[in-house]
Amino acid sequence: MLRIAAAVLAALIMSGCAVKYDAYAPEKRYVDRPPLGQTTIVGIGDELLAKGVVVEGKALNIKRLVDGALFDIHPGVRAKVGDKGAEQFFEGTGVRKSAFADDPDVLSVKTPDAKQVCVVTITSQRVCYDADFAITDVSYEQEASFQQTLLYNGRVGNKIRIGYREFSNSRARPAFNNEVEYDLSTSNRIGYKGAELEVLSADNTSITYRVISTFR
Structure with missing residues (x-):
């Protein structure tokens, strides 16, 4: 022994x-979060849409x-x-x-x-x-290595504030960050870099919306 x-x-x-x-x-395919057309509610500072990868x-x-x-x-x-x-x-x-x-x-x-x-x-x-x-x-499911996302930053009067962020391998790309405002009295559809959302309701605590199209 x-x-x-x-x-x-x-x-x-x-x-x-x-x-x-x-x-x-392994096989990988990209998915939208949330799925296109789904009614979704998020709070201030939360992501409105993002990309995921199903492995x-x-x-x-x-x-x-x-x-x-x-x-x-x-x-x-x-x-x-x-x-x-x-x-x-x-x-x-x-x-x-x-x-x-x-x-x-x-x-x-x-x-x-x-x-x-x-x-x-x-x-x-x-x-x-x-x-x-x-x-x-x-x-x-895992995060995509390159990530684009929109954030809900609240409402003032008829205008909502949306933040745009980019990440590469979980690292922020500050040079591409942006803050934009949309006037809901003009249209309840907002768009940025090919992504389009339909805003159903919004206040200073949350937003209810549907994703019509995602980033190009």
Whole structure:
């Protein structure tokens, strides 16, 4: 038993490089928030419209704790990150290593009918364990990397104040910020950079509106 443990440890501390695989690209589609035509109410300072990204792809769902000699793999869902032949690779989050193990890099499942999940280390070593898992389709929404939004800033008389903001990778672009006023006695439709909203009611606490079109 001691010889086996020593052999495993020797393999893990051998020098090497990170595993290479073809990157996996999940499908992405942009969505409007709120959807076009939907009646929506927001308060002062809240977003009137924005863009989201729906991501659809494969993920590894570990259903029960994998308690291994060198690594523990905690339950949870990990997004797919790549392929190498029949082997699929997933995010290496939720893995706890022992004091004698190499740092984990990613998780892998070697074949479509495999019953084991492998911890792939930063030196490309694979340590595989029997596991209760499934590879499933997942869908989730995230912020678009480039974001344009309108903010409701209140009403004075017949005029409402709207703020325009831009963000790139969650960072504000102050040079593109703008504040505009719209006179509702002239029209209840307002527009900016291709986005058009129909204002149903507005006061100094909230605005009720519908999005007619979004940013160009």
